Amino acid sequence: AQSVTQPDIHITVSEGASLELRCNYSYGATPYLFWYVQSPGQGLQLLLKYFSGDTLVQGIKGFEAEFKRSQSSFNLRKPSVHWSDAAEYFCAVGRPYGGATNKLIFGTGTLLAVQP
C-alpha cells in the first residue's frame, strides 16, 4: 500500500538551531516526493520537490531535502531556523510527471514550534 510516515508529530527548536524533519514512504513505483508547508489558516505551499537526478534538492526559504532510496526517506533540513518557520510541514508522494493524475498521498504532518 502507498503511504507516507512522518514519525514526529511535534518538534520544538530554538531560533537559529538546525532542523531535520523526517519522512518515510512506501510506494510501488519510483516516487516523486514533495514537501509542503502550511501556516495557520492558510493553504499549503510547496517548499521543494524531487523527481529524479541529484538526490539533494534545494527549495524555497532555505530548505533542502535529501532522497535516500535505500532508506525510503526524504528528510527535510534547514541549517538555521527562523521564528517565521513555525508552521506545519507535510511530506507527500505521488507520480504526476507524465502520468494521468496529480493525486498526492500526504503524511500526517509535523508541527514545528520555534522558541526565541
Added chain:
Amino acid sequence: KAGVTQTPRYLIKTRGQQVTLSCSPISGHRSVSWYQQTPGQGLQFLFEYFSETQRNKGNFPGRFSGRQFSNSRSEMNVSTLELGDSALYLCASSSNLGQGNTGELFFGEGSRLTVL
C-alpha cells in the same frame, strides 16, 4: 497572477443539509483537485478534474460529488451532511495532466466547514 480562490472561506451547516464549495484555479490551469483536511485523518484526496472530466476519485461516499466547468472553475457538493464532514476543504490547481506536467499543486486557503 491571482492564486487559487476558494469560496466561502467559512461556513456553518447543520446535519442533513447540503453544501456547495467553489474553487477558481489559477488562470490558465486546467486541472483542479480537492482534498479534505481533518485533525484525525489528515489530508485525504477527494477528486481530480481535468477538462471538465473527473480523472480520479478518492475513497469517499457518494454524498461527496464535484464538477468542473468549461472555464476550469470547480465546485464540490456534500449532501446530507454529517458531523464528521466538518473539515477544511482544500482546492488545488495545476497547469496540466500527462506529459510535461510538473505535478506542482497550488493550493487555495480552503473552505472551513463546521457541521452542527
